[in-house]
Amino acid sequence: MTETAAEPGTAGTPTRCGFVALVGRPNVGKSTLLNALVGRKVSIVTSKPQTTRHRILGVRTVGPVQAVYVDTPGLHTRARRTLNKLMNKAALGALEDVDVVVLVVEALRWTPEDDNVLRHLEGVRAPVIAAVNKIDRVKEKARLLPCLDELSRRRELAEIVPVSALKGRQVDVLERCILERLPEGPHLFPPGTITDRDERFLAAELVREKLMAILGQELPYALAVEIEAFEREDGLLRIGAVIWVERESQKPIVIGREGRVLKTAGTRARREMELLFGEKVFLQLWVRVREGWPSSRRALRELGFEG
Numbered sequence: 001m002t003e004t005a006a007e008p009g010t011a012g013t014p015t016r017c018g019f020v021a022l023v024g025r026p027n028v029g030k031s032t033l034l035n036a037l038v039g040r041k042v043s044i045v046t047s048k049p050q051t052t053r054h055r056i057l058g059v060r061t062v063g064p065v066q067a068v069y070v071d072t073p074g075l076h077t078r079a080r081r082t083l084n085k086l087m088n089k090a091a092l093g094a095l096e097d098v099d100v101v102v103l104v105v106e107a108l109r110w111t112p113e114d115d116n117v118l119r120h121l122e123g124v125r126a127p128v129i130a131a132v133n134k135i136d137r138v139k140e141k142a143r144l145l146p147c148l149d150e151l152s153r154r155r156e157l158a159e160i161v162p163v164s165a166l167k168g169r170q171v172d173v174l175e176r177c178i179l180e181r182l183p184e185g186p187h188l189f190p191p192g193t194i195t196d197r198d199e200r201f202l203a204a205e206l207v208r209e210k211l212m213a214i215l216g217q218e219l220p221y222a223l224a225v226e227i228e229a230f231e232r233e234d235g236l237l238r239i240g241a242v243i244w245v246e247r248e249s250q251k252p253i254v255i256g257r258e259g260r261v262l263k264t265a266g267t268r269a270r271r272e273m274e275l276l277f278g279e280k281v282f283l284q285l286w287v288r289v290r291e292g293w294p295s296s297r298r299a300l301r302e303l304g305f306e307g
Contacts, residue, residue: 017066018099018182023121025113028104029133033165034058034071037175041276042195042202043071057196059189065179066187070098100181101128102174107135107162108147118155127158129177136164199277200227206272207241207285210265211254223254229284237277240284246291254287262287 022030031043038058058069101124105114121128130151138144148160158181161174189196204225211223229240243254243262255262262285270283 013064014184015064015066015187016179016182017068017185017187019068019070019097020100020102020178020182021070021072021098021126022102022104023072023117024104025111025117028106029165030104031071033102033104033131033133033163033171034069036165036168036171037067037069037178038194040194042197043205059193059195060175061187061189061191061193062175062179065182066189067175067178067182068188098124098126099183100178101126102178103128103130103157104133105130105151107132107138107144110150121155127181128155129174129181130157130160131165131174132160132162133165135162136167136169200230202276203227203230203239203269203273204241206269206276207243207265207283210268210272211243211261213268214261214265215253232279235280237273237279237281238284239273239281241286243285243287244290245287246289248289251287251289 022034024030034043034056035041035058038060042058043056056071058071060067060069101121103117103121132144132148132151135141135144144162148162151157151160159177161170161177163170163174165171195202204227208223208225211225215223224244226242226244227239228242229238231238245251245254253261256264266283266285270281273281273283
C-alpha cells in the first residue's frame with residue numbers, strides 16, 4: 001500500500017536501506033510501536049496477546065534513508081497448535097538477515113517469556129536496540145532507572161530507549177537510533193510505500209480487530225477472517241468477508257443477540273476502512289464454521305498463513 005510522498009534524498013546523497021525486526025513476547029506493544037514508527041496504521045492493535053498472526057512489513061522513508069520494519073507475532077513458549085507454531089516460525093524467521101533488531105519489552109515487567117526471547121537473540125549478529133515500552137504507565141519515572149540498568153546486564157545492547165508507543169513519546173529518539181545503523185544501499189520500495197500488504201489483507205485484519213475488541217476473552221483466537229469479494233463499482237468499494245469459527249456453538253457468539261455484535265464490528269471496521277482507503281465502503285459479513293482450522297495446515301495455508 002502506498003501514499004503520496006516526495007522522492008528520497010537529494011542528488012549525490014547516498015541512500016541507505018535496511019530491515020528492522022521488532023521482536024518481543026506477546027502483548028508488549030510491538031504493533032503499536034510499528035504504527036508509531038511508520039506514522040500510519042499498518043498493523044491491528046488490541047489488548048489481547050498474540051493479536052498479530054502474520055509477519056507484516058511497515059515502510060518508513062526519511063529522505064535518503066528507508067527503514068523496512070518487520071512486525072512479528074509475539075514469541076511464546078507454549079505453541080501447541082499449528083497456528084501458534086506458525087506464528088513462532090514467522091517471528092523467528094524475521095531475525096534472519098536483518099540489519100537491526102528492536103527488542104520490545106514492557107517497563108517494570110519482566111517475565112519468563114522475555115527470557116525466552118533473549119535466548120532466541122543469542123545468535124543474532126545485528127545490533128539489538130531495546131525499546132522499553134509503556135513508560136506512560138509509570139508515574140514515578142525514577143523507578144525506570146533500576147529497570148534500565150538491569151536490562152543492560154541481561155545482554156549487550158546497542159541502545160536502550162524508554163518509549164511510549166501509544167503516546168508517541170521518544171519514538172523519534174528510537175527512530176534516530178535505528179536509522180543511523182542502517183547500511184548504504186538502494187531503497188527496496190518506491191516512495192510513498194507504507195506496507196507490503198494489500199488492501200484485502202488490511203480489510204480482513206480490521207474486521208478481526210473490531211471483533212476481538214468486542215468479544216473480549218470469549219473467542220479472540222478462534223476467529224479468522226477471509227475476504228471473498230473486493231470490487232470497486234460506481235464509486236463504491238464493495239467488500240464481502242467471511243468470519244471463520246471452529247465450532248457451530250461459536251457462531252451465535254460472533255453474531256450476537258439480534259446480530260448486534262456482527263453489526264457493531266462491521267460498522268466500526270467499515271468506518272476505519274473508509275478512512276484508510278479514502279473512499280466509500282459497503283461491507284458485508286458472514287459467519288461460517290470450519291472445524292479445527294487453527295490445527296490444520298491445509299486450512300491455515302488456504303487462509304493465507306505462511307509456512
